[in-house]
Amino acid sequence: MFILSFLFFLTAILYSSVGFGGGSTYLALLLIWGIPYQIFPVIALCCNIIVVSGNCFNYARSGNINIKLLIPYLISSIPFAFIGGSLQLNKDFFEILL
Structure with a gap:
């Protein structure tokens, strides 16, 4: 589990440096490590929210967010x-998509 935690941390660092969250990589790592398929969304979403929130905070602090442009997207x-x-996906189809 230490290696998986380190890989999650590395993913967060690399993806956040270019403004992304890393959700697809979290899912791939969970699949490779054999984590139960049913808890993938919870783990990946929580990690993604943490990374993206940090990016949003930095963008807002530097004044790079245009509220008029942001509202329709939200x-x-x-x-x-x-x-x-x-949406409910079966495990085999999910693995093919991933």
């Missing part, structure tokens, strides 16, 4: 995130 992302989160 309004449309909430229902689509709910729809995407409610």
Whole structure:
């Protein structure tokens, strides 16, 4: 588990340096390590939120966020995130997608 934790940390550092969260890499690492498929979304989403929140804080602090441009994306992302989160995929199809 120490190696997996280190790889998660390394993923967070590398992805956050270019403004991303690293969600797909978290999922791949969890799959490789044999973590139960049902808890993938919880682990990957929590890690992704932590990394992206740090990036958002830095962008806001430096004044790079345009609120007028951001609002439509926020309004449309909430229902689509709910729809995407409610989709049920079987494990084999998920592994092919990943």
